[in-house]
Amino acid sequence: MGATFIEKLLRRNTGIADAKCGDIVTANVDRVMIHDIFIPFVKEKFEEMGFTEIWDPDKVVLIYDHLVPASQLDDPRHHRIGNEFAAKYGLTHVHRSDGICHQLMTEAGYVKPGNVVFGTDSHTTTYGCVGAFSSGIGYTEMASILGTGTLWVKIPETIKVVIDGELPEHVTSKDVILRLIGDLTAAGASYCALEFSGSTVENMTVASRMTMANMAIEAGAKCALFTPDEKTAEYCAVELTEDMKTLSGDPDANYLKTIHYQAEELVPALACPSQVDKIRPVSELEGLEIDQVFLGSCTNGRLEDLRTAAAIVKGKTVAPFVKFIVTPASRKIYLEALEDGTLDTLAAAGAIITHPGCGLCCGRTGGILTDGERVVATNNRNFLGRMGTSKVEIYLASPATAAACAVTGKITLP
Amino acid sequence: MGKIFKFHTDVDTDQIIASQYLLYPTVEEMKSHAFESLDDSFASRVQPGDYVVAAENFGCGSSREQAPAVLKALGVKAVVAKSFARIFFRNAINIGLPVIVCKELYDHVNDGEEMDLSLIDGTAEVNGVTYACTKLNPYMQDILNQGGLLASLNREEA
Incomplete structure (x- = not known):
């Protein structure tokens, strides 16, 4: 039997050649993102856990975005703690006013196809737009990753979403993902990976795919996945390797279900x-x-x-x-x-x-x-x-x- | 025995603890605002040992760990729901708040009724009726038994 996208990605990451959905594996984390609301809580837990150094400071990105510029009296405290945390543990990737975390993680080149990435924000699913496995976690788990560089994950089941055809004028990828969430319901993809394919998706810009991956969590999904292509490679400033191209679901993989949309039938939603x-x-x-x-x-x-x-x-x-x-x-x-x-x-x-x-x-x-x-x-x-x-x-x-x-x-x- | 506080389906983390309170320095300062937009008397009425009971997809929405943390800080003994959103579920286990899946319970109990929950047996009892709950996977049960991820990591190092 073939493998789903997420099975292939996590096999590569863990080296477990026969890992399959439902298995609990320890993933090696390629990058983490912590935003300004949760930095003080991560720092507190990290130190409570007794860690004295970060597993790989180059893999940690701090982004100040929710509280920039400060609007309430307590906001600057979060940035001050962030600065102290970065200085103490040697973190160099700190963005203090460059934009929203999920935009920066791909835009600034922190996430590449095939990566495993976690962030202290539910919309961390966004990086699936470039073929990475990315998901949101709480601050205690983030503190644990900072110390160990790993996180246990259950390999999720996959819902395959195929969209073919040309979207009508003024119908965008936002309308596509809203329709899908409506059809699936808010819990319809709980614990699942959403794997997107079809000619509509292939013709989309990386930015449009990003909108869809971003909202996967609104159906409860653990992650969203788009197969890397030339557009992905250009966006990520990497060469599209044969290895990256294999990151897609096999036709005979074990899917929970497949949903098909014809783009011409979609409307503004x-x-x-x-x-x-x-x-x-x-x-x-x-x-x-x-x-x-x-x-x-x-x-x-x-x-x-x-x-x-x-x-x-x-x-x-x-x-x-x-x-x-x-x-x-x-x-x-x-x-x-x-x-x-x-x-x-x-x-x-x-x-x-x-x-x-x-x-x-x-x-x-x-x-x-x-x-x-x-x-x-x-x-x-x-x-x-x-x-x-x-x-x-x-x-x-x-x-x-x-x-x-x-x-x-x-x-x-x- | 603890009292049941019953909530609906798709209770999101903004409803459990709204964004404007996340900046309070400690969970202790946040906890009086739990469920504020749904029931502003919840935090003053809930007693240690009480239960939150909900339908499907409890804790959907953001990754804020403060959501399970305020419930734990208020003394909620466990959340029993038909299903949970996954980030909330992981966060709850990691901080040592039992989250129990029970498909049957919700449709048969009322707000304010008394419940007895056995985490060891995986059963809930209300009005003399016993409901079977779904057991956690062994990996998560182990983290929960040790009181959460923090305690679990500290034990590994010891």
Whole structure:
């Protein structure tokens, strides 16, 4: 019998030639990411465990993004502890204001195809976009990896998702992943790997795949996996080796199930309050008045997302009373969007452009909403209380839909 | 015996402990905000030895370990659910909070009822009825028995 992507990847990593789904193996960790909210907790546990040195400081990346720039009195404490931790244990990969962790991990070259990566954030599944196995963990386990360089994992079962054909205009990878989450439900891929393939996926940019991998956790998945190709290699600045190309699921592998979509049948979608799996077509909710639009996050804050939105709002004006907040996912993206005029177009239409970071998405820095307000947002979670009070309605959408809504002040098809 | 606090399906980690409290320096300072958006009297009513009972996918959402940590700090003896989200499940075991899968219990018990749970037998008893729970895999049971990952690592070194 053939092997799934995750079985092949973990066989390579562990050297256990017959490892299969359901087995518990000890993985050798290639890279870890810790963001500013959890750094103090990781440090405390690491020292409580009695470790005195980090297994490989080169493999550790600290990213300040949730609390940048500081907005509450206690925030700077996290950065100070991070700086002290880095100095004490010789960590050199510290990003203090470069952007959102999940964007930086691939953009700055920390994750390569076939790697095993863990992060103290559930959206660590993102790096599956380049064919890495990556998953979120808590701070106690992170402390343990810092000391040992390993983590036990149960090799997950795999759900194969095949998407073929050409996506209609204004239907993006965000609409694809929202539809999938709606069909699977919030627990539908629990403990599973989601393995993506098909011509639609092959034709996608790495950025679009990143959006899908990012949201795999919203169906409960342990990881998302995309087979490395030429685009992946270029993005990661590596040569596409024969070995990397073998990272794909065999047709006769042991799949839990296979789901197939025809791209032409997909439509712009929304995740309605307050569950990510409460998916409805945008067309069914058109006309609903909104108070704010958020374009950004590790899900949809990349250059192609900003360009898509700019093309829609170009020459138009954001509706009165609607705050249209745009957050590029990293400084690199910010500069690129500045250079090619995308930010000009968005600002001219009335957008509020903010610094790269996580603030708005997790309801921590700016853009907070209050009871009875409604927001269309391109991020990945619409949980109760996520972007303000528990009586805020959050609708998750693609950048195209979000931009169309910003112009009309209502839920609108792009 | 402990009292049951019953919650619905897909309880997410933002509902267990919201983002705005994660910056409090200690779990002790966070714990009075547990489940605040769902039931703002939970933290004051729950007593050491009580139980959280939920339906499917308990603890979905973020990786915040503070979610199981506030429940443990409030003295919750165990969470018994039809199923758990995987990061919450791992985190709970790692900090020594028992998380028990029981498919049947949820549909037959009410909020406020008294429950007896035997971790050794893997059974829960409510109103004289005994419900069988799913046992942990031996690897996780071993971590839990030792009081969590911290204790487990310290023991390996000793």
